[in-house]
Every structure is written in structure tokens, then in C-alpha cells.
Amino acid sequence: MSRIDPVLAYNFTVTLIDASSILAAALMPIQRAPLAGFSECGGLDSTLEIEEYREGGNNGTSLKFPTRITWGHIHLKRGVVMSGDLWQWHFGFVTGQGSRRDGVITLQDDRKRPIRVWTFTRGLPVKWTGPAMNAGQNQLAIEELEIAHEGLQMASLGI
Numbered sequence: 001m002s003r004i005d006p007v008l009a010y011n012f013t014v015t016l017i018d019a020s021s022i023l024a025a026a027l028m029p030i031q032r033a034p035l036a037g038f039s040e041c042g043g044l045d046s047t048l049e050i051e052e053y054r055e056g057g058n059n060g061t062s063l064k065f066p067t068r069i070t071w072g073h074i075h076l077k078r079g080v081v082m083s084g085d086l087w088q089w090h091f092g093f094v095t096g097q098g099s100r101r102d103g104v105i106t107l108q109d110d111r112k113r114p115i116r117v118w119t120f121t122r123g124l125p126v127k128w129t130g131p132a133m134n135a136g137q138n139q140l141a142i143e144e145l146e147i148a149h150e151g152l153q154m155a156s157l158g159i
Contacts, residue, residue: 011108014038014076016089016101016123039142040077041105044118046070046152073127073146074103074120080131080141090128090145100124103147117155123147 047070053063076086092098100122107116126148131141 011110011112012038012041013104013106013108014041015104015106017103018099018101038076038078041074043072043074043146044105044152045072047072071120071149071152073148074105074123076145076147077142080143086125086143086145087128090125093125098125103149114157117157118152119155120147120149120152122150124149 049067049070050064051067053065055063078086089098089101103120103123105118105120106114109115124147125145127144127146129144129146131143133141
């Protein structure tokens with residue numbers, strides 16, 4: 001009897017694609033070279049909002065109807081590297097020159113085979129946080145990026 005263990009969450013890649021590109025929609029499902037090695041990725045969530053209706057004469061319950069979906073912001077963390085690409089993307093919106101990006105987040109097994117792939121559309125870098133610096137500690141300098149987006153999908157891998 002073979003045992004199927006849950007997938008470990010340490011092995012993933014993140015790729016960002018210019019959302020204004022004509023080819024972005026066609027390239028979205030294709031795994032491209034990752035933008036960077038991120039140490040943490042969170043915020044892959046959605047919430048279905050509901051509207052409650054209290055029907056007259058039915059005091060034992062209230063009816064619930066789905067209304068719209070809200071998407072959580074994606075949080076990415078990585079060690080500071082020589083490239084300032086995340087800051088430049090965020091700062092582009094500060095100067096009015098920014099462009100949205102679509103993205104692919106891939107969770108992989110130990111052999112780098114994709115287990116789950118999520119795609120998000122029209123990502124917008126809403127918050128960049130620089131490293132906390134303390135000369136009395138021996139820690140990595142970490143930068144964070146928070147991305148708002150307009151939709152998250154789990155891609156089919158055909159497995």
C-alpha cells in the first residue's frame with residue numbers, strides 16, 4: 001500500500017508577466033523563468049461574500065445568497081538582492097509610469113515537478129517594504145511586496 005503525503009510548501013516559483021502585453025494572455029499558463037527566488041508567498045485566498053435574507057414567517061433561519069468574490073493580496077518576501085526590480089515596479093506607479101503584471105505561482109515537489117499552479121491577473125504592487133536593519137543582529141535583509149489583483153485561478157495540470 002503506497003502512502004501519499006501532503007506536499008511540502010517550501011519549493012515554489014513566482015513569475016510576473018507584463019499584463020499590457022498582447023501575448024500575456026497566451027503565455028499565462030506557460031511556466032516561464034521565475035522573476036526571483038522568494039522565501040515566502042502568502043495571500044492565495046478568496047472570499048465569497050453573501051447576502052442574508054430574513055424571510056417573514058421563517059424565524060428559524062435566514063437565507064443566504066452569494067453576491068461577489070473578494071481576492072486577498074498576495075504577499076511575497078525575499079532576501080534583498082542586487083536587482084531592484086520589485087522596487088522599480090512599485091515605484092513606476094508612484095511616478096505614473098507603472099504597468100500591471102499577471103503572474104504565475106507554482107508549487108513544486110522535490111523533483112521540481114509542478115504540483116499546483118495558480119495564476120493571477122492584473123497585479124498591482126500596492127505596498128513595498130524595505131529591510132529592517134539592525135547592526136546588532138546577524139539576519140538576512142528581507143524585502144516584501146504586496147500585490148493586489150483582479151482574479152486568481154488554479155490552473156489544470158492535466159494530472
